Amino acid sequence: MTHHASRLKVLGAGIFSLILALGVARFAYTPLLPLMQLQAGLGVAAAGGLAAINYAGYLSGALIASRINSLVLKDRLYRIGMVLAVISTLAMGLSTNVMVWALSRYVAGLTSAAAILLGTGLIMNWLIRHNHRSEMGIHFAGIGLGIAGCAGAVMLFTPSLDWREQWFAFTAVGSLLLVPALRWLPPPDPSGYTSSGQKLQDKPPSPLYLRVFMAAYFCAGFGFVVSVTFIVAIVNQLPGLNGWGNLAFLAIGIGAAPACISWDLIARRTGDLNALILAGVLQVVGILMPVLVPGFWAAMLGSLLFGGTFIGMVSLVLTMAGRYYPTMPAKMMGKMTLSYGVAQIIGPAITGLLGAKFGSYNASLYVAAGVMLLGVGLLFVLKAVERLDTQGGEVSR
Secondary structure: OOHHHHHHHHHHHHHHHHHHHHHHHHHOHHHHHHHHHHHOOOOHHHHHHHHHHHHHHHHHHHHHHHHOOOHHHHHHHHHHHHHHHHHHHHHHHHOOOHHHHHHHHHHHHHHHHHHHHHHHHHHHHHHHHOOOOOOOHHHHHHHHHHHHHHHHHHHHHOOOOOHHHHHHHHHHHHHHHHHHHHHOOOOOOOOOEOOOOOEOOOOOOOHHHHHHHHHHHHHHHHHHHHHHHHHHHHHHHOOOOOOOHHHHHHHHHHHHHHHHHHHHHHHHHHOHHHHHHHHHHHHHHHHHHHHHOOOHHHHHHHHHHHHHHHHHHHHHHHHHHHHHOOOOOHHHHHHHHHHHHHHHHHHHHHHHHHHHHHOOOHHHHHHHHHHHHHHHHHHHHHHHHHHHHHHHHHHHO
16 A cells, blocks of 8 residues: 555544544534434433533543553554444433433543544554654544534434434444444554654643643633534524524534645644634634524524634644644643533533523523633733743753
8 A cells, every 4th residue: 555545544544433423423412402302302401411411521531531641552442432432322312311311422422532532643643653744634524524414414314214213323324434443543653763763752832831722722612512512403593594403513514524624724824823813713703693693694604614613723723732742642632622621511501501591592602702702812822922932942942
């Protein structure tokens, strides 16, 4: 197999793992949520609670990923996670017990971390070792494809399948995705050298830089989770748009799928932090557009813009984190995702409470946009910290 073909196959393993763990196991819940509320009696507050439990599982997985140094162990846990992604999807259709659903959502959160942190870290380590550019845009396209695919599948399935049968259909799809996700990712090389014999060296950021970066990523997580978890219900509640929610979720996926590659190109020209600031500002616009501008096209454009920016921020942040630790890319990725994950526990719970209190999700969107703006401000602070760190390094030399 040629050098280029090997790279595409490894990236393909990552794409399929993200479609499986993020699309099927995790985000199929979003387009299926209205159907579960209608057919299975799932209430608004319980829906928010299940989403929060899902993110608690993701947070647990991030904590584990941040503490594991062995590439061999990470590879083993990644593979276990992919199998559990299929099992947790199956469990959603086997019961109407909220506790069973909660356990399934927690395990699905763990498997999400296995794909987006352990899998991404293993793939980045492979790319660096084989002297490829350490840009992960193609890999992270799997998240957008997973979201769009799930939304499209629910729209296709709903006329003929009930909520339970759709979970079983997603289980079958996940079983097919499992094969390339496992087979196409080679075992990790635990040596500290690239294939050309160069020694890999970690270059961790300063403690202040890491703290500010994590705070900014927390804000991004809050802004992300409110929209992505409840977008279907949000759009369905807008005047004249009942029934169009799944199309909005599809638009998020369509916007996200190619965006990571675009943000890689933007970051090359502007720098990573400037690209993150631009993505954050545009994400605020995407969050607010459905409630500030009435009508179908505004909701769809806002969804496309949101999808194209949230995934860009995730891709840029995790790629930056991996570059600081080429020998163990998931180390800092896990720390960053801890802050993102905490926000994703708090966000759905607050959204569920506000939705139950006010009868709509508009207030939650305004809160999410405000938190995102705070995160953009922190990114400007981060640029100042970066300059100070650079000056300090020059002085020490």
